[in-house]
Amino acid sequence: MREEYTLEIVDIPTLYKIMLEKQRAGYRLAQICATAFEGYNELIYSVAIDYTFENYKIIVPIDEEINTISDFFPSAMLYENEMKELFGVKIKSINPDFNNKLYRIAKKTPFKKEVKDAVKVVKKEEEAKE
Numbered sequence: 001m002r003e004e005y006t007l008e009i010v011d012i013p014t015l016y017k018i019m020l021e022k023q024r025a026g027y028r029l030a031q032i033c034a035t036a037f038e039g040y041n042e043l044i045y046s047v048a049i050d051y052t053f054e055n056y057k058i059i060v061p062i063d064e065e066i067n068t069i070s071d072f073f074p075s076a077m078l079y080e081n082e083m084k085e086l087f088g089v090k091i092k093s094i095n096p097d098f099n100n101k102l103y104r105i106a107k108k109t110p111f112k113k114e115v116k117d118a119v120k121v122v123k124k125e126e127e128a129k130e
Contacts, residue, residue: 007055012066015045015058022047022054023072032079034087036113041087045069062114065090066113078102088112 010018023029027047035042039062047057050111060066060079068091070077083089088109 005053005055007057009059012058012060012064013031015056016058016067016069019045019047019069020072022049025049027054028068029079031073032076032083034075034083034111036111038113041083041089042049043083043089058117060089062088062112063090065068067090067092068094068096085109 012055027049030046030048031044032046033044035044041060041062042057043060044055044057046053048054056065066089067075068080069078071093074093074095077094077096080089080091081098084091084094085098085100085102085105086109088111
C-alpha cells in the first residue's frame with residue numbers, strides 16, 4: 001500500500017468545481033487550513049479517499065469574498081467559521097454561520113495581516129564638498 005499526496009494551486013471558481021466533484025466521488029473533507037500573509041490568505045482544502053490525500057490551494061485577497069463549501073461538505077462549516085473569525089476570510093452562506101462567536105477571543109481576527117502602508121525610502125543627499 002502506498003499513500004498518494006498531491007498539492008495543486010487552483011483559482012477560486014475551479015476549487016468549487018473540484019470540491020463538488022470530489023464529494024460526489026465519495027471523498028471526505030479532511031481539513032481546511034488558513035495561513036495569513038500581508039494583504040491575502042492562503043487556504044488549503046484537503047480531501048481524502050482510501051489512501052489518497054489531495055490538497056488544493058487558493059489565494060484569497062483580504063477584501064475578496066468566497067463561497068462556502070458547507071453545502072456539499074457539511075463539516076466545512078467549522079473550518080470556515082474559524083477562518084472567518086481568526087483570519088478575517090470573507091465567506092458567504094456558511095451553514096450555520098456562528099457570526100464570530102465560535103471562539104471566545106479578546107481581539108477580532110487576531111491572525112489577519114492587513115496591507116501595511118508603503119514605506120517611503122529617502123536617500124540622504126551627499127553633503128556638498130567645499
